[in-house]
Amino acid sequence: MSNYTRMSPPASPTSSSFSNGDPAQGKQETRLTATAKRQKYLRRLLKFKQMDFEYAIWQMIYLFVSPQKVYRNFQYRKYTKDQWARDDPAFLVLLSFWLVVSSIGFSFTLGIHFSGFLKLILWVVFVDCIGVGVVIATFFWFLSNKYMIQAPPRGQDVEWGYAFDVHLNAFFPLLLILHLFQLAFLGLINGESYFGLLFGNTLWLVALTYYIYITFLGYSALPYLKNTRNLLFPCIAIILVYVLSLIFNWNFSKGLCYFYKFRVM
Template identity: 35%
Template sequence: MNPHISLPRQHSGPSNFGGAAPSNRGEGIRMPRFFKRLFKFPQMDFEMAVWEMTSLIIAPKKVFRSIYYHVQTKNTWHRPDPSFTYLLSFFLLLTSLAWGLAYADGFARTVRITLMFIFIHFLLISLLVSTVAYFLVGRLLGPGIPGLPGRRRQGLFVQPGDGEQLEFGYCFDVSIRAFFPIWVFLYVVQFLLMPVIARDYWVSLFFGNTLYLVSLGYYTIITFLGYNALPFLHHTELLLAPTAVFVILWFASLFGLNLPQHLAPILLTGAQLRKGV
């Protein structure tokens, strides 16, 4: 599937988390459309979500080019469609069961791993990252955000303003899409290669640590591409700075720190990896 791409309208109107405009008669803030569509599965575009997941690994830049279509038609950068979140949560459910059956002691710990993977690793961390990005990226790289000192507080969902503004919903879109390569490399590939990369050999250490470098590198690049697609943000290349830190830490880890041996048990909420798996 190749989505239609068109240029955004200049001087677009108010944007918000779900694309719903505020009432003109002072009726308050309407419920964001994202929440209204949480359980309307027939209206969700799972085909688009699958295309995005494939493109995030092969050509991530294409994913964020498609946002211009939503600006043109919906007057919002954010896509109020939870299909990507549901689909990735389902994939995390499957991988958590695989990790649990392989390393957990009993059904209760497997359920705990499942809850941790979906609600803590994915949703909570994505919310925290998107919240930090909403305040810092909008404040430092763009026109700022409403609600800070010196501005009239409008909240996170309805943001009327004079020009383009960073939406919290778009920050969440970027965060969950940046998490997909993390799932691919650290939840799937690492699980499949664990019998090899968890051994006490330098080659195992090299390939295991490289998995973490690649996954974090993808996360940083996708985050950069997401915010770089917004025409009102400036100097977004600063978001690539963490890659230099990751490379330095990766190089230092090659002198004896096997990341899969130390971080995979944390991924499993403290479960012990069997030696020689």
């Protein structure tokens, strides 16, 4: 029992409210249309007191320690609230906070002026994270609903909001590796030594592979999808590009720095 207590996430006020009543009644009350769910989520974006940041922090930690546990809690949300996607924007808010922190570090390291720093924040939050995430989530939402639903269909589909959550889950480790951890070694990585190239490109290999792996876990957690292992195939292409980069001296981190400086000029 004590081991279970240590491994369990902190209780969420929004989810634990069902324990005082009938779970079936709670599911009935929270069964909303996709539009209603989206509107509810957006309304809570500025209501910080209603966000469960403790639970969001627990999820961020376990995306590194044991990402399977994070998706098991998504299954619990499906049981209690009849939806897979998050209804609490706390994770997105914390993710944006870390993007701002890392942008400060990049601006200081690359000598970007204050107005350029503000532009960089807007780019990394609203384009690199959210904008690209919308595109990726839409792609996997269409792919999974079109080709991965088990036949015969059982009246279940992949929620777009869940596909976006899977992107956010996979993006967080990538952010910490390439925006925070890598930042401390930019001097070495952007230097002329081959070891710096090897170290920097290896960080990219780890970050991108982990993104794909957490994405795979997200869709394999849905019991009505098939062939989810196919989502791991891009790892082969990433390894191939990684090997070619070491042969032809392609420094991904140096390219990222040039790109960041170019977009804020």
